[in-house]
Amino acid sequence: MEYYAIATERAKDAGFDGVEIHGANGYLIDQFLRDSSNQRDDDYGGSIENRLRFLKEVVQAVTGAWSPDRTGLRLSPTMNGNGMGDIDAVGLYTQAARMLNEFNLAYLHTAEAIRPGRLFNAYAPRVTPHIRQAFNGVLLTNGGYDKPTAAAAIRNGEADAIVFGQKFIANPDLPVRLRDDAPLNDPDDATYYTPGPQGYIDYPTLAGNDSKKETMECRD
Template sequence: MDPHENNILFQPLRIGMLELPNRILMAPLTRARASDRVPNEMMADYYAQRASAGLIISEATAISSQGFGWQGAAGIYTSEQVNGWKRVTDRVHANGGRIFLQLWHMGRKSHSDFHQGELSVAPSPVAPIGEAHAPAGKKQYEVPRELTIADIWGVIDDYATATRRAHAAGFDGVEIHAANGYLIDQFLRSSSNHREDEYGGSIKNRTRFMREVVEAVCGAWASDRTGIRLSPTMNEGGMSDSDPIALFSYAGQILNEYDLAYVHTAEAIKPGRIFNADEPRVTPYIRKAYHGKLLTNGGFDKQSAAAAIRNGEANAIAFGQLFIANPDLPERFRIGSRLNAPDSNTYYSAGPEGYVDYPMMPYASSSP
């Protein structure tokens, strides 16, 4: 392949109110380094190191104590957490970067140990398969409590409040986490949503909660400061849907109504641990249904990312593990440098090892 064909990765891209200098984005990555749910200086170092990304999408961040459920994760529901995130965004902006906060409610994938013995919540009392990252270590998931209509309204309000706090913390926008088997995804998919009211049954009803969260978040800040992430074939924890193409095509269609900054899909380009190999990839169907900016993530390298953008499959590509190990990933792509290999043993460990100690290259900026 002609190396100049990869220049498309370095073409600017307008998403919402932001002009991105490149299309090499940092995917949201849970790293479990927060101090008692509060972002710390080490996290500010980590994100500042990666400020050359066209856009950083932060790790998933709990919108409320109810939505929390991962030891070492951060929240955005207290003043102390807002102040902690403000240190992060200040550092990223000082290094020339742009950063969105990912808004997270874990739903049934939390555990009662995080909630003084109260059960986690979900659209239906159906336990996921697997184990929660509880305070004392991994524990089997429990059968969650089904949310009432009044509960649902309260959660939607929590999303709006968290959005206003993200704005106050200096973020450039927010991404609604509607993927990976967490609360919004639990409402979307038939394996986890067995409701018989206006939030369950038909595809229209199962997408209602997502739509109402999007409306609340856009109203709390602005639609052009709002993105959303979907994972149409992620099957971890027993997640599945009877007709994912129909479901997510419909979701793409209704998201056209909100003039969002982007829709972001998480779907592996090759079968793997959390990708259902028996289903076709759904992102191409979302691309047909959704007319705005589409980002995607799922095992891309430099060449496959450039090809996907060039072929119109997406407007930009988000990289996860490559950004963990290569803080200066855009420059390494630009000059064709060797990449550091990530150490999966330190993905969720405490401390700086495997977090802020991956080497950056000594380089002078060069033209693509």
């Protein structure tokens, strides 16, 4: 837990506004949570309470190094890539949500696909609505939303905010595009994990397109 606290302190010293604990996508915390990966027979395995123990200790370490209102947490209840899964995802994550209530985190962030994806089974029963009922704080969610589905989710009370990931990578001016109903650039996932600027800082913005258009008109 010491390293989680140290990383948090470094983020604070570097001037970040807060930290998000990555408890999703098959990484270390997620491996403790899921019964597909957690085969331990000690205090960190077996029952849901035991499998939540590592997460709880991480949250304690991070909020101890900073404050709870500067700490968020991301979970992926139905992510089934890389062999991950749980026989009782609803039970696991609703109990996690209740446990997290004692910390008063800045937010809880769930990742669940609303359509089939590389790591997510969109046909699995969604767990976020159950988390919504159990968690008392701010709830964010993401996973394949567009403007209409995001607006509907907020309107229906499914979450307090919708988070965009891939769409933001491909559209650095995404809020403006959504506001103006402008077309979106398609993300190029072949560049997600490559070095260099390609796929990170070279997606066109609306302002850039307008500037190029004005230049062409002046030349004409």
